[in-house]
Amino acid sequence: MALIVQKYGGTSVGSVERIQSVARRVCQTVASGNHVVVVVSAMGKTTDGLVGLAREISSNPSRREMDMLLSTGEQVSIALLSMALQELGQSAISLTGAQVGIVTESEHSRARILEIRTERLERHLNEGTVVVVAGFQGISSGEELEFTTLGRGGSDTSAVALAAALGASQCEIYTDVPGILTTDPRLVPQAQLMDEITCDEMLELASLGAKVLHPRAVEIARNYGVPLVVRSSWTDEPGTRVISEVSPTRSLHNLEITKAVDAIEFDTDQAKVALLRVPDRPGIAARLFGEIARRNVDVDLIIQSIHDGNLNDIAFTVVSGMLPKAEAVAEAIAPVLRSSPQQTQEAEVTVDRRTAKISIAGAGIVGRPGIAAQMFAALFDAGVNIEMISTSEVKVSCVIDREDCDRAISALCLAFDLHCSPVHMPNTASVPPNTNAPLVRGVALDLNQARLALRRIPDVPGMAAKIFGVLAQKNISVDMIIQSQRCRIIDDTPTRDLACTVARADAETACNALRDLAELWDWGEVVVDPHVAKVSIVGAGMVGHPGVAARMFEALAQQGINLQMIATSEIKVSCVVAEEEGVKALQVIHQAFNLAGKETVEVPV
Ligand code: ASP
Ligand code: MG
Numbered sequence: 026m027a028l029i030v031q032k033y034g035g036t037s038v039g040s041v042e043r044i045q046s047v048a049r050r051v052c053q054t055v056a057s058g059n060h061v062v063v064v065v066s067a068m069g070k071t072t073d074g075l076v077g078l079a080r081e082i083s084s085n086p087s088r089r090e091m092d093m094l095l096s097t098g099e100q101v102s103i104a105l106l107s108m109a110l111q112e113l114g115q116s117a118i119s120l121t122g123a124q125v126g127i128v129t130e131s132e133h134s135r136a137r138i139l140e141i142r143t144e145r146l147e148r149h150l151n152e153g154t155v156v157v158v159a160g161f162q163g164i165s166s167g168e169e170l171e172f173t174t175l176g177r178g179g180s181d182t183s184a185v186a187l188a189a190a191l192g193a194s195q196c197e198i199y200t201d202v203p204g205i206l207t208t209d210p211r212l213v214p215q216a217q218l219m220d221e222i223t224c225d226e227m228l229e230l231a232s233l234g235a236k237v238l239h240p241r242a243v244e245i246a247r248n249y250g251v252p253l254v255v256r257s258s259w260t261d262e263p264g265t266r267v268i269s270e271v272s273p274t275r276s277l278h279n280l281e282i283t284k285a286v287d288a289i290e291f292d293t294d295q296a297k298v299a300l301l302r303v304p305d306r307p308g309i310a311a312r313l314f315g316e317i318a319r320r321n322v323d324v325d326l327i328i329q330s331i332h333d334g335n336l337n338d339i340a341f342t343v344v345s346g347m348l349p350k351a352e353a354v355a356e357a358i359a360p361v362l363r364s365s366p367q368q369t370q371e372a373e374v375t376v377d378r379r380t381a382k383i384s385i386a387g388a389g390i391v392g393r394p395g396i397a398a399q400m401f402a403a404l405f406d407a408g409v410n411i412e413m414i415s416t417s418e419v420k421v422s423c424v425i426d427r428e429d430c431d432r433a434i435s436a437l438c439l440a441f442d443l444h445c446s447p448v449h450m451p452n453t454a455s456v457p458p459n460t461n462a463p464l465v466r467g468v469a470l471d472l473n474q475a476r477l478a479l480r481r482i483p484d485v486p487g488m489a490a491k492i493f494g495v496l497a498q499k500n501i502s503v504d505m506i507i508q509s510q511r512c513r514i515i516d517d518t519p520t521r522d523l524a525c526t527v528a529r530a531d532a533e534t535a536c537n538a539l540r541d542l543a544e545l546w547d548w549g550e551v552v553v554d555p556h557v558a559k560v561s562i563v564g565a566g567m568v569g570h571p572g573v574a575a576r577m578f579e580a581l582a583q584q585g586i587n588l589q590m591i592a593t594s595e596i597k598v599s600c601v602v603a604e605e606e607g608v609k610a611l612q613v614i615h616q617a618f619n620l621a622g623k624e625t626v627e628v629p630v
Contacts, residue, residue: 026058027060028059028061028191028192029059030063031064031197032063032183033063033064033065033066033106033258034066034200034258035072036069036201036258037199038066040068045112047258048112048113050258051106052113052115062156063155063158064184065157065180066098066099066180075097075098088134089133099160100159107119107157117155118154118155120145120157122162123172126143128140129163129166130165131169135176136173136176137282138280139166139279141186141280143190147191160180160184163183176239178239182239182245184196184198185246186281189249196246197256201628203628204257205222205227205234205467207466208620209233209469210628213611215615215620215625216615216620219265221267222466223267223268224244224246224253226564228240228243229561230561231418232469232473232559233467233469240392241281246267248388252266284389285441287388289383290385291383293381294344295344295424296342296377296380298340298343298348300340302373303362305335306587307581307587308585309337310327310578314341314578316358320354322343322571323347324343324351326340326341326422327574327591328508328591330508345378377412379427383430385400390421398489398496399440400423401494404423407435408429408432409432410429411423411486415507415593415594416505417592420595421506462566464567464573465566465618466563466564467562467563468560468614469561470560471558472604474504474526475527475553475557476553476555477535478524478551478553479522479523479524479551480551481521481548482523484521489506495539502527504527504559505559507525515549556603558606558610560600560602561597561598561599561600562577562614563596565596577614581600581610583613584606584610586613587602588601
């Protein structure tokens with residue numbers, strides 16, 4: 026008999042009728058010969074209602090009391106669903122997180138799961154009883170037995186963690202949307218339902234997918250290889266499969282505290298081309314990478330950031346063998362790119378033949394501030410200078426001197442406590458293109474970011490480590506990080522610019538902290554722009570396929586949309602554009618990759 030974990034969200038158990046209909050679906054699953062564990066959220070908007078009550082009493086309620094309060098919501102729905110199952114003649118029992126033994130850290134309101142005791146669950150299941158578990162909650166590991174919650178939306182995480190601990194054959198997340206869509210259907214009505222998506226793609230699409238699936242749930246599914254499905258509670262449609270590559274067997278001990286970084290990847294066969302002082306106007310990246318794609322050259326990392334004086338730098342890496350072609354294109358384009366006839370300095374091409382790329386990768390990078398800073402600090406301690414940085418949700422990549430690669434690898438293995446041998450990333454040109462995966466699986470728009478520009482920072486090793494260390498101390502997650510190519514000499518000191526994005530809500534704190542740092546060390550300025558939008562394309566199929574980034578840039582250029590920042594990972598390209606152009610950008614990119622479906626997918630408003 027197979028074991029299935031089903032999770033029903035708030036709307037799916039929002040009324041007595043809906044609870045009864047959930048009970049019928051559970052009974053059907055049992056009738057098809059399965060053991061079933063059901064995880065439920067609080068009914069409808071119960072949790073929001075409880076938060077509202079607390080706010081009426083206190084503007085800053087204690088996190089312990091909030092957990093005590095919010096964990097009651099799920100207790101209502103488990104009892105009612107159990108009763109509904111019993112009414113249908115199905116033996117069922119409801120259990121709170123504490124009764125199951127979902128043991129967590131004692132961090133109230135955002136506890137991570139340490140361990141799930143499965144004895145009691147298994148005993149009930151073996152008796153043919155359906156176990157209905159309260160999602161979102163657990164019990165602290167200390168002697169005090171404190172109620173804890175996992176953070177808003179945390180029932181998904183409870184469900185996938187239970188599936189991992191029980192070795193379930195599938196975890197099904199039932200919700201009020203039909204599955205995961207290629208983009209936000211409120212902004213692009215032609216958004217289409219995906220049949221499947223990989224966990225890594227899902228994590229990279231966090232800003233799109235997080236509303237449907239708690240990122241921590243995806244993290245657990247990826248780490249433990251839990252087969253996951255997201256589907257509608259109202260229909261029998263198959264929904265979207267969230268697939269993970271078969272993973273190494275991990276211990277279930279410290280279930281959610283597993284390493285944030287689980288691999289070091291490197292490629293010593295890269296060369297870097299930079300185009301300096303290109304005008305800040307739409308169409309430049311499209312032209313450059315369009316021409317490169319036409320020569321069938323696959324670019325790996327691409328970064329672009331803005332500088333003062335309205336001139337940008339664009340840098341990218343290719344496998345060494347492709348350098349002559351890439352360099353020729355850049356050289357041909359440079360003279361044509363004068364921003365104005367008055368501009369005295371022409372765009373300039375620089376080439377670095379001896380570079381290596383080194384990356385840290387892992388599902389735990391998203392939402393854990395300080396991982397990037399830890400990487401930069403480890404490289405600094407090892408005396409490795411960072412030439413280029415590019416980040417995504419599940420990866421931080423640095424371009425360094427090839428000579429430094431071995432030292433960098435040992436430093437990072439040590440810093441992230443990885444004993445396994447690092448993965449050598451064969452250069453992308455020799456990887457057989459992944460023909461099963463679409464080039465672009467989904468497109469996301471993130472309107473919650475602000476852009477920070479740090480100008481004229483002395484170009485000495487260790488600066489990135491200091492800057493991102495300060496932000497990590499303030500618990501601020503940094504999203505995109507870009508380091509400029511150009512070095513400017515100011516008062517005999519070489520300086521560089523850095524740009525990054527942070528959540529808009531953190532922008533002021535980040536800016537103040539960095540201004541203090543700037544004053545302390547006498548740097549240039551820190552400039553914040555809250556009016557930006559980040560658009561991203563994600564697809565495992567883009568690895569080894571020239572021209573994907575170019576197609577995105579061309580679509581944006583045709584609309585006259587200017588790119589303020591570009592950062593890439595193997596399976597993602599992100600651009601920062603002006604806030605008011607975000608929705609348009611999303612629409613044209615969705616169109617450019619033919620993601621539109623014929624039917625409109627119905628989603629609740
Ligand atoms: N009830 C909790 C919330 O609304 C947990 C969940 O629904 O996933 O955030
Ligand atoms: Mg949810």
